[in-house]
Amino acid sequence: MIGYRGNYFRYIYDKEKHYYNFFYTDIVFRNPIYLLKKNNKSLLNIHLGIGYLYNKLNNNSICINTGFINEIIINSKINALINLSGIIGWDIYQNNEDILPSLNFGIVYKYNS
Numbered sequence: 001m002i003g004y005r006g007n008y009f010r011y012i013y014d015k016e017k018h019y020y021n022f023f024y025t026d027i028v029f030r031n032p033i034y035l036l037k038k039n040n041k042s043l044l045n046i047h048l049g050i051g052y053l054y055n056k057l058n059n060n061s062i063c064i065n066t067g068f069i070n071e072i073i074i075n076s077k078i079n080a081l082i083n084l085s086g087i088i089g090w091d092i093y094q095n096n097e098d099i100l101p102s103l104n105f106g107i108v109y110k111y112n113s
Contacts, residue, residue, distance in 0.1 A: 001026040001047060005087070009100055020100075022087055024051025024065045043071040043079075053089060063089030071108060079108040 002025050008017035026049030046068055053061045067085020074080060083104040092098035 001028050001049070005102065018055060020053060020055035020092075022051050022053045022063070022065075024063075025049050026065055028069070041073050043069075043073070045069040045071070047085070051087070053087060053092060055092070061089045061092060063087050063092070067102070077110050079110075081106040081108050 003023075005022040005024070006020055008019045010017060026047040029046045029048070030043070046066075048064070048066045051063055051065050053063045065085065065087055067083060070082045070084075072080040072082075081104075083102070083106070085102050085104075087100040087102070088098075090097055092100060
């Protein structure tokens with residue numbers, strides 16, 4: 001999986017938007033439990049990878065990207081997606097080890113080419 005995450009994060013102690021860009025590549029590990037159930041309506045995947053983070057505070061960092069992706073099967077063409085993940089790195093915003101948590105929602109549409 002190749003992706004981009006960005007826009008901004010906020011500190012606990014201020015209300016300003018701190019803009020960043022994060023480009024990453026991940027390996028997706030499919031859930032083996034799904035293969036054992038015939039009528040399962042969701043897929044739970046784990047993803048792990050690395051990426052390049054750039055923000056206005058500290059030029060750049062190489063970070064780890066990890067999390068869980070839950071796909072809820074709506075029909076044969078459409079899945080709803082919930083991604084709970086985090087960017088883990090050094091000196092992202094606190095000058096020590098940091099985690100930028102993230103919760104994303106989306107739709108996956110499967111098409112035949």
